[in-house]
Amino acid sequence: MHQTPLADLAQRLLRKSPHALDPEERRVLSSIDAGTIVSRDAADEADAHASIGDQLADRVAAVGGSWGFIIAFTVVLLGWMLLNTDVLAHVGMAFDPYPYIFLNLMLSTLAAIQAPVIMMSQNRQASKDRLAASLDYETNLRAELDILRLHQKLDGLVLDRLAAIEAKIDGLAKTMPSA
Known part of the structure; x- marks a missing residue:
């Protein structure tokens, strides 16, 4: 067989x-x-299979988890409060006066949307990590098997060399006169 x-x-x-x-x-x-x-790049492999939703989730998480977003969001919130408390309140046109009910609604809506999107991105990152671990295993296994194969080849060469030396010694022993 x-x-x-x-x-x-x-x-x-x-x-x-x-x-x-x-x-x-x-x-x-x-x-x-x-x-x-x-060997393959895990990021390239994951990106090749990423849907538009996955890519969007990654972008939202990258923006929403940055200092730039936190600073800009803080400025917008402070501006909203200042506008509705001092500026527009003096002329009687405040559209969301204190306690900022509309602002709270918008923040709750943003949090309700942003949290699952960030979780999607985290799940995708965990999937990338599992793929990277799998690709690392393949690469390590390949390296280990290649080293094993080299050892086997070297062992074979050493055994062949020893057999040739033994044959020469046996040949010399047969041609030498006995004492």
Whole structure:
């Protein structure tokens, strides 16, 4: 019975049957068989599969979690309060006087929308982290298997060299006169 190259590699390097291989192990062994590289950038992989909603969630989280947003939002809130307390209140045109009920409604709405969007971005980041860990495992496994294969080749060369030396010694011993 003739084994496929993948089955041979699985048995020889991992001591597993091809059916017992994880997807990562299968990809690594396939790349060894094909002579290709296995390392990939997790960020590129995740971005390639990101939907428009994922990209939007990342942008909202990046803006909403920045000092620029906090400072700008603070300025807007203080401006709103100043405008409705002092400026427009003196002319009787304050559209949201103290206790700023409309402002509270807008802040609650913003928080209700922003929180799930930031959670989506965090979930996506966790997914990126899992992908990065998986890709790191593949790269590490490939490096470990390549080192193992090099050791096997070196061991084979050393054994061949020792066998040649033994053959020379045996040949010399046979040609030497016995005392």
